[in-house]
Amino acid sequence: MTTWDYRVIEFETAAPGEAEPHRWRAIHEVFYNNDGQPAGYGENPADVLWSVEEDDSSPANTLARMQAALTKPVLYARDF
Known part of the structure; x- marks a missing residue:
């Protein structure tokens, strides 16, 4: 059975001309596999x-x- 919850996901994009990438976070719907591991997230x-x-x-x-999502560890888009 697949379950879902809201989670904070951090994204990064290469910033042209800058040494460090641009990073931002947003709350997304995250879907979990049968083992309870994050397996995907909503696009928007x-x-x-x-x-x-x-x-x-x-x-x-x-x-x-x-609000509960803000208390959980941040997930990283690169890990999906």
Whole structure:
């Protein structure tokens, strides 16, 4: 069974003319394999959005899960 959670992922891009790469972090949906290891992530950073038909606690739940992601070790895009 594949599971997912929000996690912070660090990315880096070569910066033309600079010795060090440009680095940034974003919260993404991360998918885990059957062994509980991160196996992939959503292409775009996670958004907080919900249908107007959903319970008003939906955005609060999403934000709480994103907040929890800030307490976990950072993942690195190069490791996927």
